[in-house]
Amino acid sequence: MVTTAELKKLKIDAVEEIHRIREKLAGYSSERIQELAKKAEMEMEKLKKSCTE
Amino acid sequence: MKLFEVPRLYIETSVINGVFSKDARIRIISSVFFEKVRAEKIEGHVSSYVLAEIYETPSVDKRDGLLRFASLCIADAPSGSEVEELGRKYVDRGMIPKKYVLDAYHIASASLGGFEALVTWNYEHILRDRTERLLRMVNKELGIHVPLLRSPEVYVW
Numbered sequence: 598m599v600t601t602a603e604l605k606k607l608k609i610d611a612v613e614e615i616h617r618i619r620e621k622l623a624g625y626s627s628e629r630i631q632e633l634a635k636k637a638e639m640e641m642e643k644l645k646k647s648c649t650e
Numbered sequence: 651m652k653l654f655e656v657p658r659l660y661i662e663t664s665v666i667n668g669v670f671s672k673d674a675r676i677r678i679i680s681s682v683f684f685e686k687v688r689a690e691k692i693e694g695h696v697s698s699y700v701l702a703e704i705y706e707t708p709s710v711d712k713r714d715g716l717l718r719f720a721s722l723c724i725a726d727a728p729s730g731s732e733v734e735e736l737g738r739k740y741v742d743r744g745m746i747p748k749k750y751v752l753d754a755y756h757i758a759s760a761s762l763g764g765f766e767a768l769v770t771w772n773y774e775h776i777l778r779d780r781t782e783r784l785l786r787m788v789n790k791e792l793g794i795h796v797p798l799l800r801s802p803e804v805y806v807w
Binding site for chain 2: 608609610615622631633638
């Protein structure tokens with residue numbers, strides 16, 4: 598018989614990694630989350646510039 | 651919606667992370683999905699929650715790789731108090747465990763943004779019958795758009 602433990606083995610790494618981050622972010626304020634998003638946008642701009650240079 | 655209109659989709663973080671998965675099926679499907687975004691056959695949208703989660707990725711090299719894929723999307727999905735209030739309602743109704751309230755924020759952003767679907771690899775909390783039924787019920791009660799909940803597989807074949 599297949600058990601719940603076996604079902605849990607089917608977890609997807611791409612989801613598990615995000616869930617670990619999400620557990621941490623659940624304790625952050627809305628403002629802190631927005632700050633992190635802004636930082637990510639700034640990094641994306643840097644990456645775009647480095648690709649075009 | 652016209653049948654062959656480019657779909658406007660909310661891309662949840664696990665799909666971007668899927669490009670770097672150790673699981674070949676997840677990696678290939680996620681990569682093909684993003685090729686369709688790059689080719690403008692899919693209009694991908696992300697929220698501040700997606701960007702914040704990527705920014706918190708422990709490895710800087712991986713984070714930069716994830717940001718390159720995220721930059722193929724439009725960062726305009728709603729975020730903030732209205733989204734988070736709706737997300738907390740989803741948690742209160744038992745749609746998503748409290749510990750994973752961010753899962754609920756993604757669904758709320760896709761709902762309030764009016765996206766055709768939220769695309770995710772998260773079968774545990776999002777791509778499941780319980781979540782779909784409760785989402786339909788809660789959003790209809792509140793008069794909010796009900797996005798489809800989809801795996802990226804639906805868009806690659």
